[in-house]
Amino acid sequence: MRAVALVLDGLFRFFHRLIFTPFLLGWLALWLVLGMGIGSLVATPFVFAIFDQNPGESAWQWLVFAPFMVVGAVFAFRHWLDISGAETFFGGLGRDSHGSARFAGKNELRKLEAADGLLIGRNPKTGRLLRYDGPAHLLTLAPTRAGKGVGTVIPNLLAAERSVLVIDPKGENAKIAGAARERFGTVHVLDPFGVSGRPSAACNPLDRLSADSPDLSEDAASLADALVVDPPGQSGDAHWNEEARAFLGGLIMFCVAHEEPTRRNLGSVREYLTLPPDRMADLLKLMQDSDAADGLVARAANRFAGKADREAASVLSNAQRHTHFLDSPRIGKVMARSDFQFVDLRHRVTSVFLVLPPNRLDAYSRWLRLLVSQALQDIARDAERPLTAQIAAQAPVERQRAPTLFLLDEFA
Numbered sequence: 001m002r003a004v005a006l007v008l009d010g011l012f013r014f015f016h017r018l019i020f021t022p023f024l025l026g027w028l029a030l031w032l033v034l035g036m037g038i039g040s041l042v043a044t045p046f047v048f049a050i051f052d053q054n055p056g057e058s059a060w061q062w063l064v065f066a067p068f069m070v071v072g073a074v075f076a077f078r079h080w081l082d083i084s085g086a087e088t089f090f091g092g093l094g095r096d097s098h099g100s101a102r103f104a105g106k107n108e109l110r111k112l113e114a115a116d117g118l119l120i121g122r123n124p125k126t127g128r129l130l131r132y133d134g135p136a137h138l139l140t141l142a143p144t145r146a147g148k149g150v151g152t153v154i155p156n157l158l159a160a161e162r163s164v165l166v167i168d169p170k171g172e173n174a175k176i177a178g179a180a181r182e183r184f185g186t187v188h189v190l191d192p193f194g195v196s197g198r199p200s201a202a203c204n205p206l207d208r209l210s211a212d213s214p215d216l217s218e219d220a221a222s223l224a225d226a227l228v229v230d231p232p233g234q235s236g237d238a239h240w241n242e243e244a245r246a247f248l249g250g251l252i253m254f255c256v257a258h259e260e261p262t263r264r265n266l267g268s269v270r271e272y273l274t275l276p277p278d279r280m281a282d283l284l285k286l287m288q289d290s291d292a293a294d295g296l297v298a299r300a301a302n303r304f305a306g307k308a309d310r311e312a313a314s315v316l317s318n319a320q321r322h323t324h325f326l327d328s329p330r331i332g333k334v335m336a337r338s339d340f341q342f343v344d345l346r347h348r349v350t351s352v353f354l355v356l357p358p359n360r361l362d363a364y365s366r367w368l369r370l371l372v373s374q375a376l377q378d379i380a381r382d383a384e385r386p387l388t389a390q391i392a393a394q395a396p397v398e399r400q401r402a403p404t405l406f407l408l409d410e411f412a
Contacts, residue, residue: 027080028077031076031077034076035069035073035076035077036069036072036073036076038076039068039070039071039072040068040072042068043064043065043068046064046068081105082106082107083106083107109123109126109130112132113129113130115132115133116133117131117132117133117134118131118132118133118138118156118160118405119152119155119156119159120132120138140152148409149173153166153173153407153409154173154176156405156407157173157176157177157351157407158177158180160184160405161184161349162349162402162403162405163185163344163346163348163350163351163402163405164181164345164404164405164407165352165354165375165404165405165406165407166352166407166409167354167356167368167407167408167409168196168353168409169355169356169357169358169361169409169410170195170355170357171191171195171196171353171355171357173407173409174191174196174198175196175197175198178196178198181351184351185348185351186340186348186349187350187351187353188201188203188340188352189201189353189355190202190352190354190355191353191355192328192330192333192334192364192367193355193356195357196353200334201334201339201340202333202334202335202336202338202339203334203338203339203340203342204264204265204335204336204337205223205370205371205374206223206252206255206264206265207338207341208338208341208343208378209252209256210256211256211257211292211293216256216257216292217249217253217293217294217296220249220250220252220256221245221249222374222377223249223266223370224244224245224246224248224249224252225373226366226369226370226373226374227248227322227323227366227370228241228244228245228248228318228319229322229366229369237318240315241322243304243311243318244315244318244319247300247303247315247319248269248319248322248323249300250287250296250299250300250301250303251269251272251273251287251300252266253292253296254272254286254287254290254292254297255268256292257290257292257293257297258286258290258292265332265335265337266323266335267326267332267335269323269326270326270327273323274320280316284301284304287300287301288301288305322366325363325364325366325367328364342374342375342378343379345375345379345404346379346382347382352375354368354371356368358410372406372408375406379404
């Protein structure tokens with residue numbers, strides 16, 4: 001089926017070019033003739049002044065006519081490029097090994113003026129806003145205080161009538177645009193350190209996991225993967241990180257399957273990791289006796305218990321190191337319950353601000369990584385789910401037509 005689609009697409013492109021290429025070239029020829037004609041008219045007074053003859057009486061007159069006609073043809077060619085869209089049609093004229101980036105032409109700007117997407121600028125000639133609604137991502141690179149926020153982030157937050165998830169390091173976006181976003185829908189500001197001045201919402205990643213779900217092991221593994229970070233260039237920790245992920249995944253599944261609802265959170269998983277040796281042995285015994293997740297909880301416990309003492313201690317130490325941020329009471333508070341689900345962003349206009357001060361990014365970056373990865377996974381999974389499927393805590397069944405906007409401010 002894909003092969004047929006590719007063949008049909010190729011045929012369409014071929015006949016499209018076959019039909020429109022003569023039209024564009026004919027248009028160009030007409031424009032060149034017109035440009036040269038205007039050039040010759042401008043040159044006529046100079047011919048009278050220099051030769052004191054009527055035009056056409058001497059071949060030397062072409063020394064005056066020719067430059068004016070060439071200039072007229074050049075201006076006509078540039079005007080034809082701007083209004084015809086030929087540069088886009090032919091794939092970019094003048095493309096070379098140094099790239100094909102260029103400024104947009106008039107036709108392209110007109111399309112952006114009529115689009116309904118991300119705000120990317122303003123047409124300096126018409127004053128109208130330019131919007132991009134294509135599949136590509138928008139990346140803004142500029143020094144600090146160069147205007148990235150006021151030029152890109154804030155305008156889109158004020159204008160985008162769609163769900164958004166915003167990484168907001170200083171809390172400025174929530175302060176400026178939070179109240180304005182409420183006219184579109186619900187606003188949740190996750191601000192564990194209280195820098196935005198708004199009451200903090202909460203989101204417990206384990207609330208979306210169910211002991212009866214066939215996806216429990218996959219969901220637990222994705223959470224463990226978000227918690228355990230592989231530093232670039234440090235391949236020596238790869239084994240220990242992989243084993244730490246496996247053990248964390250087992251602990252998360254055990255917590256979901258056996259803990260009371262009020263204790264079903266990552267704070268409890270952190271407690272497991274910091275138990276004294278005798279109580280850790282008791283926990284492993286409980287996990288080995290569990291049949292939750294089709295026996296995967298017991299398998300994770302057996303995998304850990306079967307290691308030599310030194311290897312097990314290294315795996316446990318690594319898991320503790322990657323979850324150290326969970327000891328923070330502020331982080332624990334915003335992860336103890338859930339005021340919303342990330343799947344809400346697909347079904348109603350919802351705004352989520354993740355606020356973390358820059359001076360705490362090193363210590364708590366895993367919290368941001370965890371929530372962003374969960375949001376991406378939930379939204380992608382919901383797109384694959386039939387509309388008739390029942391989703392817990394979800395009022396409308398319809399999905400938002402506009403995709404969720406991820407504004408990853410200061411993401412580097």
